[in-house]
Amino acid sequence: MKELDVLLARWIDQGWAGAGEERRRAFAWLLEQPDPDIADWLLGGARPPEAVRAEIIDDILRCRP
């Protein structure tokens, strides 16, 4: 999904360099998840199961266009 690609790319540009190990691992985990789940978390307001994984979602959604 193009919207997901845009959001993920934005975090790579704005968030990766300053991210700690845990946040980077959470992002790598996110990349492996099915499209519908990522869409639910990034576009649908749902929350992933663990707090550390919810933080990467919040981080991605905070990135500016």
Added chain:
Amino acid sequence: MTSFAVDLEPAASPRLAFVALAVHVAAAASPWVARVPGGLAIALTMASLAALASSLAAVPGPHHRMSALRIDASGCRVRLRGTQSWQRATIAPGSTALADIAFLDIRCEGRRLTWLLTRQAVPAGSFRGLKARLRLSC
């Protein structure tokens, strides 16, 4: 964690090969449709047909020399078809990813290997990882 691993072992892409063939045939025919003068039309047609070979060579399938690619913290490695060992490789700057297709320009043992990958050719997570990895390399 400076990076994350990406493993690619793409399936054969006969549809992509057909699209590449159609695009090149259309390009080869277009100078004649547009009534371009003879010499120039021949040159343009020959160029289109010559480029077809390199386009088809980049489509994953049993003809391709590269069967798998792995990118991780230790770098990039490829497995050549018919072998079990991994060779060190580098991703050339010309590699790029668009929404549903990625072009990989790989250098391995002095050879240039290219892959044209559609999103459908690899698992969704691998394609997303590849796109992220290419973006980080920019």
